Amino acid sequence: MLEAWQLSERIIGCLPAMVADPMSGMVTQVRPRIGALVPLTRPGWVEAGRHLLAGLELAVREVNDAGGIAGRPLELVVRDTAADPQRAAAAVDELAALGVAALAGEYHSVVARTAAARADAIGLPFLCSSAVLDALTEQPTEWVARLAPPQSRGWQTYADFLLGAGHSRIAVAAEPSVYWASGARILRDHLAPRGGTVIELDMRALTPTAMCDELVDHRATALLLLVGHPEPAVPIVKSVRRDQRLAEIMIGAPAGQPEFAEWATLLGGDGAAIPFLRYLPERFGPLGARVETALRERLAEAPSFVAFEGYDTVAVLADVLRSHGTDRARVAEAWPRVEVEGTRGQIQFSRTPGISVWQWARTPIQVVDRDPADLDRFRILHAD
Template identity: 65%
Template sequence: MNPSPSPARPGAVLRVGALVPLSPPGWVEAGRHLLAGLELGVRDASREGRAIELAVRDTAADPARAVAAVDELAGLGVAALVGEYHSVVARAVAARAEALGMPFLCSSAVLDALTEGPAEHVARLAPAQSRGWSLNADFLLDAGHRRVAVAAQESVYWAAGTRILRERLAARGGDLIALDTVDAQAVGEEILRHGATALLLLIGTPETAASIVEAVRDDARLSGVLIGAPAGQPEFAGWLARLGSGGAGIPFLRYLPERPTALGERVGRDLRAELGEAPSFVAFEGYDTVLALAGGLSRGWGSVDVAGTRGRIRFARVPGVGVWQWAWPPIQVAERDPVDPSRFRVLYGG
């Protein structure tokens, strides 16, 4: 990496561009948690004598808008880029950052092919999609689900997830059925027609996903069907606010350890105070981003070795992943507890 020379001077402020979805159609709730983690990390770094300044830009889940922000931030002389939640946006940012030779530490996007080929300037904290979603498929199979339906919106991210699930299920004798609709009423009929025992929502629009949950759970014929949301929608308070107890018992992927580190416990308390609600794994990814950036910007991603909120962070070259990758963050399949939807319970880990 080739950061600007100013951070090397004693007392210099490290200017960092932060890319976050803060307006629709971006997942605003995830963006708010990501930014809270980034900002808390910056404040904690300043107390330790490392001055970092964030220049925040809203990507609104728009790749073109994000690339324009990268160019703007480069013109302002930032030393590095951090953030982003949406994989399609992060892929566009990674390509532009690599072309400019600007370090980019992606906080939360999981698409395996974050870049078209090997990249020197791009690193990622979140696990590759193939790792987390394969674990999700194992969870379903071990729970006895051999015929799994997916209701998916069109995007590179959802298509990649569908492929990962199909391959993992098939390797262990399972079958994936890709439904032709995301219409809330039609989904139920398709589940019955195909004899699926589980439905996965590969949907980025919270309202569409919530409407399908309500329709399936209101249909007595589908009372035994498991609903899952591997991308993590039930992690956020907005899910609970929209669906109430109906949003519980829906397994999803989250990137947290079984037991938090001492740092994780402290940061969790601070994030809760900042957000006014339980912090999601995305907020912890934001905080860890600042730790990892401060630990490796001047020496290169391969030199990072820091204690994060969810474990020790080191970047490596991983087969099939073109960027520097933390190999690997903890992964859980969790759900909101049907008895107390404000609480989570872990169902599966890896």
């Protein structure tokens, strides 16, 4: 049996987006279409992709239930990136050829960076849902906007949480990646002037057991997981939890690995009390509460912040398409004029120093963890 995303890709991807008049040769768009980049197979973070797609699809359904775009149904053309930058670049070209008015989505920062560069090069508007790398494009661009906060803001918030919790000797278990290296640099630069020390442990060279020895030798009070999930994050957590020498160490995961249900399934109680970043408000307004209920029903579990990012992405793009039409240049020109009620607050884009894309500047940021007494409950530890 085909998964829902596979079915939508096969059917929607075959529908003609453009039609040519046989007399004049002029090409007109039949239906407004949005291309969606989503990690739906390994090595992509499949659970994040499933939540992102649920939010995108829910919002499209609601747009169409309300009459669509100028009376025409909005279509979502889904492509699986599988966390592969080159696959994402090819998908951008394919979706452009299919006549989409704009791109949406992507979770993995390194993949989104490649997609953003390609979208910028060919003049295709891209509203990035989840990726956080500050330098999403090498040069400032008018074509790309983003809902997720830049990594510098989120990880500095996390560093402030660490200091407030009394941690100044912080180890990071890291794998090679532009994203992880950027995160480690942000932590180091923010903590060092405040008396904090960041100790980097290369997980290419260390087993989880050997890493535990390093934590003891360096007298670290906190260990941050700058690694993939489930491997090697899950074995690392298990090794630390079982090492009596490290009974007092705090494990943290700023990138959000504990957000999804798979984390609790794989780790049980060992996965509790591991603080991570989440981009939700402390309390939802009426729209957020309604969407939360609908997403919970769609996913058959509590929706993550990634699902809300997906919903808000389509809410913004639908508003732009209604007011500015489907011409790609006009869509991109609309970024600074966006004023849309999202599930997590009023969405507006601006230019932020050091950020190369149009940015929602006030995305809510929380540091939360899973409650040891109830793994399905999240405790808010810090907020910005």
